[in-house]
Amino acid sequence: MYRGVTRHQQHGRWQARIGKVAGNKDLYLGTFSTEEEAAEAYDIAAIKFRGLNAVVSRFSAFESLHETAEVQGR
Numbered sequence: 603m604y605r606g607v608t609r610h611q612q613h614g615r616w617q618a619r620i621g622k623v624a625g626n627k628d629l630y631l632g633t634f635s636t637e638e639e640a641a642e643a644y645d646i647a648a649i650k651f652r653g654l655n656a657v658v659s660r661f662s663a664f665e666s667l668h669e670t671a672e673v674q675g676r
Contacts, residue, residue: 606644
């Protein structure tokens with residue numbers, strides 16, 4: 603089980619949400635085929651909105667964010 607990840611009741615796909623980011627509302631991040639993909643989406647959003655000290659489910663989010671920054675030339 604990962605932070606911010608639940609199973610969608612109607613179609614069984616994994617969904618990710620992060621709370622308290624857009625004016626104290628939940629931000630829906632989408633549905634995903636695997637629980638791990640949903641967890642990574644949550645982790646990336648958590649780092650984006652809460653900074654590098656955000657609580658994340660998986661360490662791979664930091665790697666993904668680093669790779670994205672390299673591609674964008676940051």
